[in-house]
Amino acid sequence: MVGETKHWVHDLSPFLLEFPERFRDWGPGGIRWYGISYLCGFLAAGLLLRLYWKKNRSPYDSEQILNLLTFQVLGVLLGGRIGHALLYNWEKFTSNPWILFKVWEGGMASHGGFIGVCIATLWYARTSRQSPYPIGDIIVSIVPPGLFFGRIANFINGELWGRTTEVSWGVLFPNAPGFAEGIARHPSQLYAAALEGLLTFAFVQWRLWKTDVTTRVPGRMSGEFLILYSVMRIVDEFFREPDASLIMGMSRGQYYSLFLAAAGIALCMLAERSSRAKSKASTS
Secondary structure, three states, X not given: OOOOOOOEXXXXXXXXXXXXXXXXXXXXXXEEXXXXXXXXXXXXXXXXXXXXXXXXXXXXXXXXXXXXXXXXXXXXXXXXXXXXHHHOOHHHHHHOHHHHHOHHHOOOOHHHHHHHHHHHHHHHHHHOOOOHHHHHHHHHHHOHHHHHHHHHHHHHHOOOOEOEOOOOOOEEOOOOOOOOOOOOEOOHHHHHHHHHHHHHHHHHHHHHHHOOHHHHOOOHHHXXXXXXXXXXXXXXXXXXXXXXXXXXXXXXXXXXXXXXXXXXXXXXXHHHHHHHHHHHHHHO
16 A cells, blocks of 8 residues: 555546446446547547638538548547557457457557558548648648547556656556555656647647648648657657567657658658649649
């Protein structure tokens, strides 16, 4: 048991509403905050898309917004779940592939979610016969709220805790090693909510509303977002306890973020090249 301590002991329930005891072994066992966080993220995305349409920042009307959101929801959920199995839980997945469908047990990878969103965006662009660059710019502008709510849910769940610390705002997580000894940890989930969620949201909204980058160089803002997110994730990982084995001395989150940043740089270059080609073609 933890004795007298200057640190807050995490005592939050992962459930907004827990099922009666006789039903708790069924499925998720209740309404979880993690599920609520996804609902909030998708709701925020829909509201932002509607705002963009009303303010002439997006060409998508109500019907197109619904179609676009459907593609993105599938991309996030499938990409995040499959990504977690392949990138963080490979051995368990190969021994029991059915864990992929046990979503109530947790396990979503943001890098996998990004891949899923990219595939969904390309798929939507192809089926609607549009360029993926403007669509990508709209999508990255609605992603950060989902990242924010997801990290808040991580904190409520008492998972993905940070490294040990003596700072006054350190938290004692009951499921973390050293809890009984009173070893506090960084609330790295909240750091991630601020860095990956709020900061990236401020950046993409500034680029969308205060600059002409989305019309001048479609696709560039998408690349910039990937780069910024990668940097924020790498920074946050210095405070987070690695949840899997290291790769080349880096946490898996940092390692995978390097590839995401490289993809962002490549996307910026491709967007610039495409924009110059269109400009040249229009003047010739």
